[in-house]
Amino acid sequence: MTGAAGAPRLIVTADDFGASISVNAAIERGHRDGILTCASLMVAGEAAADAVARARRLPGLGVGLHLVLVEGRPVLPPSAVPDLVDAHGRFRTNMARAGATIFFKPAARRQLAAEIRAQFEAFARTGLTLDHVNAHKHFHLHPTIAGLVLRIGRQFGLRAARAPIEPLAPVAAVEPARATLAGRIAAPYARLLARRLRRAGVRVPDAVFGLAWSGAMTPARVAGLVAHLPSGVSELYVHPAERDDWPGHAPGYAYRAELEALIAPATRDAVAARGVRLIRFSDWTEGVGA
Secondary structure, three states: OOOOOOOOOOEEEEEEEEEOHHHHHHHHHHHOOOOOOOEEEOOOOOOOOHHHHHHHOOOOEEEEEOOOOOOOOOOOOOOOOOOOOOOOOOOOOOOOHHHHHHHHHHHHHHHHHHHHHHHHHHHHHHOOOOOOOEEHHHHHHHHHHHHHHHHHHHHHHHHHOOOOOHHHHHHHOOOOOOOOHHHHHHHHHHHHHHHHHOOOOEEOOEEEEEOOOOOOOOHHHHHHHOOOOOEEEEEEEEOOOOOOOOOOOOOOOOHHHHHEEEEEEHHHHHHHHHEEOOHHHHHOOOOOOO
């Protein structure tokens, strides 16, 4: 951690830990050499075992669960979650259709609960302390998923989570920006999620950055956001990797640029100049830097 009392606090999280060796290596470098404080683990990712091994030798890295319920593979056998997967045994890619199935079909909700529990159990078997929880593509904005995450997560030590509410003013202070259609649609669900989590005693950052520039967090943008952080606790989430074309990558994402944004001297200089305190979710929930 850095900075003085009363300074803005910033959690810097890398999503998709365990998706690829390229992603894992970038997360390790971003933590060792840069400002990265947390990573969100895909327990069924292709490189999950490598991610866990790296996390065990990085005791300062806060590792949370990145629930995957879309665009990935389940922990349970596909035959146990037939309403959630396609003919190839992978989660469906159409989130609107998957969300409707979960909402209207009781069997799908039972399968969903079983899969969420299985992912929490898989994380618990790693022996890592659960720093936080979020979901791939922010699918935990779905009210049914949110409710299950709360109910099941409490049994596994859930104490902090992401509700992706991105204030536009700090973003616009760096570059001209307008709210996207997707952002406007998601915003009410994000606010509802934040209220549900806080009522349940789960800590939620005051602001989250990464939506407007998802996959495009350049060093200049990160340094600019750091310079314009609001008071309180903010989370900045990124998607670093050593290669832009790793298997399973999202087309158009600038993964190497996001790694550079974590380790660039300008980023570290911006943190020091603003007096930002870099923390993990667990530092916050345990009262360190609260």
